[in-house]
Amino acid sequence: SQQGEEDPQALSIQEGENATMNCSYKTSINNLQWYRQNSGRGLVHLILIRSNEREKHSGRLRVTLDTSKKSSSLLITASRAADTASYFCATDGGVDYKLSFGAGTTVTVRA
């Protein structure tokens, strides 16, 4: 079974708009990460937020984490066609660092 759930399952936006997706998880975590996957390809690491952090930025990405609600959000600002991909949140809970992924949000950015 998977740890997290992303919401929405799919998102379609116009180029230049912001995209926001949410992730909820079930058990306590050590870190939460967001990954991007282009169609049929491997995953690319985007950003990691530790359990004691509340917000993190990287370029056009902003991630928030609310451990009391067991939820995280990923905001992509000023979206581009190249941002079209599936986005997954992944959590790890301990020393083995194995990741538990959600089912992902598919983002389509229309030119």
Next chain:
Amino acid sequence: DTGVSQDPRHKITKRGQNVTFRCDPISEHNRLYWYRQTLGQGPEFLTYFQNEAQLEKSRLLSDRFSAERPKGSFSTLEIQRTEQGDSAMYLCASSNEQGYEQYFGPGTRLTVT
């Protein structure tokens, strides 16, 4: 290119055949992970190695699955007597000692007919 590589990228096999996949991690990474991803789902953890030691196996990894990492370098994942339900993308990832950020390979897409 010093990223994680996987071979083959695609494999089509008939039910009942054995298949073996290879993963070459980033050279200085001592942790190596295998995940399986089916269509429309996120990756699911299968197993992981620290150096040559296999430290954990998921319940998803039936007796037909075996993974090795001889000498702590590349890893192989073998599936014996493949079934149609084994059709999936098999992803390999590696990380350094701290293990937080995992670097994924392009995956091997298995189709069992």
